[in-house]
Amino acid sequence: MERPEWVAFSERELWWDIPDTLKLGLERWVDHGIVPGSFLRAVLQNDFCEAVLQADYQNVQHLRSIARFVYEVLPYEAWGNRVKVIDWSRKGGLKGNTTHLWSQREKTDG
Secondary structure, rough: OOOOOOOHHHHHHHHOOHHHHHHHHHHHHHHHHHOHHHHHHHOOOOOOHHHHHOOOOOHHHOOHHHHHHHOOOOOHHHHHHHHHHHHHHOOOOOOOOOOHHHHHHHHHHH
């Protein structure tokens, strides 16, 4: 998967360290505020325990790379706690898409 435009050339190595299974979710999150699955959502909310509990084997092996990528590359407004994640989704990410899935995800996750 190609490096998205919001990943600077100098940050490309951090992008390549992310498992391919997460890249589409990260792109959709940053570009459009589409809420990702439970593991990546926990990462974005800075909920370590939940992220570890939701992680599959591959994601557990890449937790350091994922955390570094989120910390160093993602827009500050796009991660950090539950409120910031909700706000980013409602904003529609960088591209301001008005269609967000936060409310639907909340209903399915309890």
